[in-house]
Amino acid sequence: MLKKKVLAALMATTLLVTGMLTGCGAKSTQTDTAEASKDKYPKGKMEFIAPGGAGGGWDLTIRTTAKTLKDANLVSVPMPITNKPGGGGAVNLAYMQTKDGSDSLISVYSPPLLLTNLNGSTEYSYKNTTPIARLITDYGAFVVPKDSPYNSMSDVIDSLKKDIKSVKIGGNSSAGSMDHIQFLMVAKAAGIENIKDIDYISFQDGAATAQLLGGHVALLSTGLGDVEQLLKSGDVKVLAQTSSKRVGEGVMAEIPTVKEQGIDVVFENWRGLFGAPNMPEHAVDYWRETLSKMVETPEWEEACKKNGWDKAYLDKDDFEEFLGKVNEDYKGVLSDIGMLKK
Known part of the structure; x- marks a missing residue:
């Protein structure tokens, strides 16, 4: 009888340990699969968007970015450019809301992203995107x-x-x-x-x-x-x-600056990249790292020189802080001319 009880206890213990190991193995497999998925990012093609027509500043910036990423061997997947003009960028901003959580959409924007919201042209603002990086300033x-x-x-x-x-x-x-x-x-x-x-x-x-x-x-x-x-x-x-x-x-x-002429103000026509709302963390991290490398390449240096751009890279956190500040500046001016949305 004693031998049977001991044997039963040993079997129960074995089953418990086996179950625990199997469970750990399952969790490990799931984690490994998720990590492997991130490691393979980006997969397929990216959707790069200019929210204006061909030949404009947005179009030039996003096309130059895609070309530099390819020429510098930083990104190997296709990065076709789509133009979505209309409403000073508002049409594309509405489109981006339909891509909530996407890891494959990146759009370029500049001050109109803030201004169209502040003047009431669109209900969406930069807070309805995922800011990734500021690239340049015109x-x-x-x-x-x-x-x-x-x-x-x-x-x-x-x-x-x-x-x-x-x-x-x-x-x-x-x-x-x-x-x-x-x-x-x-x-x-x-x-x-x-x-x-x-x-x-x-x-x-x-x-x-x-x-x-x-x-x-x-x-x-x-x-x-x-x-x-x-x-x-x-x-x-x-x-x-x-x-x-x-x-x-x-x-x-x-060409002299306005500051040289006694007017103490600077206006920056910045341009940066934004992901869809709630862009996954692995995608944001990938593009932060990749873009920080891109802006240090000779290809990007040459592109900025050719287009007369000031290199003005800001990573995600600093970019978001910058957006908050200039948004307040624009509010003040629009309020002064009676165009601030109430």
């Missing part, structure tokens, strides 16, 4: 015809202080968006209080330059990267750039 520029009486931003500001309607401003972005806001930030920093009364005309399909040269507006507010050929043509004068120090080479480096 800047604003203010352009007048070659025969304009204005030779500096001080001339423009003096004219506006005498008569707020005396200088008609043109731009390619909608009212309350980038070209408009960058000029208003300069005007506000220069001491103009009634900035909401400044005349700003928005032109579609890049027509603002033609309107400037045709004499329909007195000053063009645009991107610094868009003025080099204009400047070389001899048809215009570029009064200022909105960087903290002069950027570019050749004729571009001759």
Whole structure:
């Protein structure tokens, strides 16, 4: 009887240990499978998105990023570019909400991501994405015809202080968006209080330059990267750039900053990459590491030099902090002109 009890106890103990080991093995297998899945990331093709049309700043940035990642042998999977224009980026932002949790979508964005939410054009904001990294910074520029009486931003500001309607401003972005806001930030920093009364005309399909040269507006507010050929043509004068120090080479480096002209403000047309809402941690970690390597490559250095971009890399945490700060800055300007969504 005693032998039977001992034998039964031994068998029970053996079964318990075996079960525990089997359970541990199952958990280990599940963990290993999950880790293996992450190790193989990215799988298949990525979806890289420009939320504007072909040839624009968003399009150039995302295409240059994909090309650099490929040329530097950092990413081997296909990275086709999709253009999803509309609403200053709002159309694509709505599309991104349908991809909640996706690890295969990356979109480029810049200040309109914040501005379209603040002015009420879309209910979604940068908080409805997964910020990954800021890559570059472009800047604003203010352009007048070659025969304009204005030779500096001080001339423009003096004219506006005498008569707020005396200088008609043109731009390619909608009212309350980038070209408009960058000029208003300069005007506000220069001491103009009634900035909401400044005349700003928005032109579609890049027509603002033609309107400037045709004499329909007195000053063009645009991107610094868009003025080099204009400047070389001899048809215009570029009064200022909105960087903290002069950027570019050749004729571009001759453009003074607004700070040099006594106006203490900087406007950055930053561009960064964003994942879908709730992008999985393994995907975020992968792209943080990969992009941090990309911005140190000779290929990226050459691309930035070619396109007149300032390298301005910020990793996820610093980028999110930056977004929060500039969002508050934009709120202030939009509030001043009565365009802040309540």
